[in-house]
Amino acid sequence: MSQHPFARHAATRHPGASPILRSLPEETPIAMVYHGSTHAVMMASPQDIEDFATGFTLTEGVIEDASQIEDLRIVAHEAGIEAQMWLAGDRGERLAARRRSMAGPVGCGLCGIESLSAAIRDLPQVGGVGIPEPEIAAATDALRAMQPLHDETRAVHAAGFLLPGQGIVLAREDVGRHNALDKLIGAMARQGMDASKGAIVLTSRVSVEMVQKTAMAGAGVLVAVSAPTAHALRLAEGAGLTLAALARGGGFELFCHPGRIVTA
Structure with missing residues (x-):
């Protein structure tokens, strides 16, 4: 499984059938693994995986601060990449409330949600500057x-x-x-x-x-x-x-x- 973000492939441009070399982005299975258990598998670009794992864990509400990820390891396999994480305290319990098991297409943001109420969750009130x-x-x-x-x-x-x-x-x-x-x-x-x-x-x-x-x-x-x-x-x-x-x-x-x- 390639970890380069793109690969080059031959094609022909029509009309005229002119040969070209086109760069195509890679899609790689990325597994989010917490305490040894796979929580989600996303098709993604194989770069910035540490950022991806941290952001996914934050936006899923599993943690509230990046410091609550006590250990993060990126492990490449023949079939894809694992982001292996160990969380502080009882953060693993949050996975049960919003548990996923998904190998979804790239445009899918809510694949595998197990209940309707989990899909539309309560959001915090945001602040912000002008x-x-x-x-x-x-x-x-x-x-x-x-x-x-x-x-x-x-x-x-x-x-x-x-x-x-x-x-x-x-x-x-x-x-x-x-x-x-x-x-x-x-x-x-x-x-x-x-x-x-x-x-x-x-x-x-x-x-x-x-x-x-x-x-x-x-x-x-x-x-x-x-x-x-x-x-x-x-x-x-x-x-x-x-x-x-x-x-x-x-x-x-x-x-x-x-x-x-x-x-x-």
């Missing part, structure tokens, strides 16, 4: 400049963290939009970044789980290049999350909680 309107309008273009895997393959998503006055200070990529966000959140937690000090920026639509993960990370502003679903908007409204979507071409549409957008 962000100037021009920075929101330029956020997705700024993120686009930090996507080397997308430049190579044209087939992956990204999530970035925008700090007012500094632009996009951190970004992560993955074949799955949920995975890219988990990787970003994990990287921020491992680097001690406070999500409430800026905005999460996405290259995707805003689905329910993208709102859930953003709220669990503690960010008060979510910016996306595409539109939200109706239920994702309802969740954002309930969590106090400022949602700016369809952010492209120097503009955006503001859907809820406008108080954090600072206008001239």
Whole structure:
């Protein structure tokens, strides 16, 4: 199983049947293993696995702080990669409340949830700072400049963290939009970044789980290049999350909680 993020393959471009060499992103099974038991298997890009494991564990509500992962080991196998984790205290009990057993497709954020109530969980109320309107309008273009895997393959998503006055200070990529966000959140937690000090920026639509993960990370502003679903908007409204979507071409549409957008 390749751990390189992409592979090159021959193809032909039509019309004309011109031979080309195309870079294709890899999809690798990534197993989240806690105390020796597999909790979830996700198809993801085989890079930034420590960030992915940390972010996934945080956004699933298994832990509240990255320091509660006492040990994290990345183990490569022929069939994929294991992120083996040992958690502090009784954190393992949280796995029973939100237990998963999934080998889902890359776009699937809620595969394997065992009850309807687990799919739409209660979210914390988020805080957050004000962000100037021009920075929101330029956020997705700024993120686009930090996507080397997308430049190579044209087939992956990204999530970035925008700090007012500094632009996009951190970004992560993955074949799955949920995975890219988990990787970003994990990287921020491992680097001690406070999500409430800026905005999460996405290259995707805003689905329910993208709102859930953003709220669990503690960010008060979510910016996306595409539109939200109706239920994702309802969740954002309930969590106090400022949602700016369809952010492209120097503009955006503001859907809820406008108080954090600072206008001239």
